[in-house]
Amino acid sequence: MTLTLATAGESHGPALVAILSGLPAGLVLEKAAIDADLRRRQEGYGRSPRQRIESDEVEVLAGLRHGRTLGTPLALVVRNRDHTNWAWGMSPWPPEGEPSGKGTKPVTLPRPGHADYAGTLKYGLADARDALERASARHTAVFVAAGSVAKALLRAIGIEVEGAVVDEEDLQGRVDEARAERDTVGGVVEVRGRGVPPGLGSYATKDDRLDARLAAALMGIQAVKGVEIGDGFALAALRGSQAHDELLPGLVRETNRAGGIEAGVSNGEEIVVRAAMKPLPTLMRPLRSVDLESGEPGEALVERSDVAAVEALAVVAEAAVALELARAARDKFGGDALEDFVASWRAYVERIPWDPR
Numbered sequence: 001m002t003l004t005l006a007t008a009g010e011s012h013g014p015a016l017v018a019i020l021s022g023l024p025a026g027l028v029l030e031k032a033a034i035d036a037d038l039r040r041r042q043e044g045y046g047r048s049p050r051q052r053i054e055s056d057e058v059e060v061l062a063g064l065r066h067g068r069t070l071g072t073p074l075a076l077v078v079r080n081r082d083h084t085n086w087a088w089g090m091s092p093w094p095p096e097g098e099p100s101g102k103g104t105k106p107v108t109l110p111r112p113g114h115a116d117y118a119g120t121l122k123y124g125l126a127d128a129r130d131a132l133e134r135a136s137a138r139h140t141a142v143f144v145a146a147g148s149v150a151k152a153l154l155r156a157i158g159i160e161v162e163g164a165v166v167d168e169e170d171l172q173g174r175v176d177e178a179r180a181e182r183d184t185v186g187g188v189v190e191v192r193g194r195g196v197p198p199g200l201g202s203y204a205t206k207d208d209r210l211d212a213r214l215a216a217a218l219m220g221i222q223a224v225k226g227v228e229i230g231d232g233f234a235l236a237a238l239r240g241s242q243a244h245d246e247l248l249p250g251l252v253r254e255t256n257r258a259g260g261i262e263a264g265v266s267n268g269e270e271i272v273v274r275a276a277m278k279p280l281p282t283l284m285r286p287l288r289s290v291d292l293e294s295g296e297p298g299e300a301l302v303e304r305s306d307v308a309a310v311e312a313l314a315v316v317a318e319a320a321v322a323l324e325l326a327r328a329a330r331d332k333f334g335g336d337a338l339e340d341f342v343a344s345w346r347a348y349v350e351r352i353p354w355d356p357r
């Protein structure tokens with residue numbers, strides 16, 4: 001029994017959708033809790049005026065009855081309120097009537113760092129909008145809704161996942177400065193998973209490795225360019241005698257440099273992962289680019305965008321980690337009913353010498 005997530009949706013299309021398969025039956029979900037995560041994702045200093053248009057809210061189309069999962073695919077929808085302004089430009093079917101609203105002119109000046117250029121070449125597109133709409137981080141809204149469901153599942157076995165921006169003493173100052181210079185900023189986020197028992201993931205194959213899965217999940221988030229597990233890159237400069245987490249009497253450790261994962265398997269310590277976000281590629285003072293139609297030099301597309309989205313990334317990365325931990329837990333503990341899943345987890349943690357941390 002594994003957990004799989006499929007999503008679809010464009011930034012200014014009608015809606016974003018997700019299908020989460022592999023949940024046990026009987027998990028209680030609360031709309032307010034999912035909507036609270038959606039709200040957290042929309043907040044944060046430096047976000048685009050788009051966030052004043054959107055007021056994200058989850059809709060459930062399948063897999064839930066009276067607030068309890070049915071053990072069948074869970075279908076989630078987050079609507080794009082902004083679509084009304086793009087109804088012609090982003091109409092799924094050939095639009096009727098005269099062009100009106102946004103998105104009526106093709107985008108031919110690709111933004112370096114966005115999907116615009118590679119997307120047009122790869123898919124044979126005349127309008128980079130056909131690439132950028134799906135590449136947009138707007139997608140993370142429905143991803144966070146799915147992550148919120150994963151967190152509810154993890155809570156049933158005592159696991160809590162939390163993301164935060166790292167060491168940011170003056171994010172607002174940094175954002176204000178960048179905004180004044182019509183520039184953008186990135187940042188680093190950290191996600192911690194508490195109560196994760198030893199034994200999630202496996203060293204058996206690369207696809208089973210929990211660290212590989214987490215890294216792929218985090219790199220799968222828009223604008224993420226680096227991931228580290230535990231002390232990550234800093235470990236490379238250390239001696240082996242300094243880099244590992246010694247086992248002490250009582251099978252406890254004083255350090256967690258491994259970030260809770262050894263050989264691709266959780267080791268019972270807190271899971272600690274970090275993701276680095278590049279500065280967003282839509283600049284109000286545009287970068288140099290080339291017009292794909294004329295071949296002439298020009299300035300990249302300028303459109304409404306965020307100055308920073310690092311606080312949103314903390315919430316999105318939390319969802320990514322929750323989904324991966326939930327998948328690993330489903331793989332290990334199985335069960336069609338929630339109580340079977342929990343009973344399997346309980347029997348396992350009673351067998352091993354481990355106190356949750």
Ligand code: EPS
Pocket residue numbers: 011048049050051054135136137138139140141222282303304305306
């Ligand atoms: C994004 C560009 C902006 C962001 C968007 C991601 O969209 P717009 O051009 O509509 O203002 O606001 O993020 C969201 C809409 C969101 O909800 O996070 C991009 O190009 O990736």
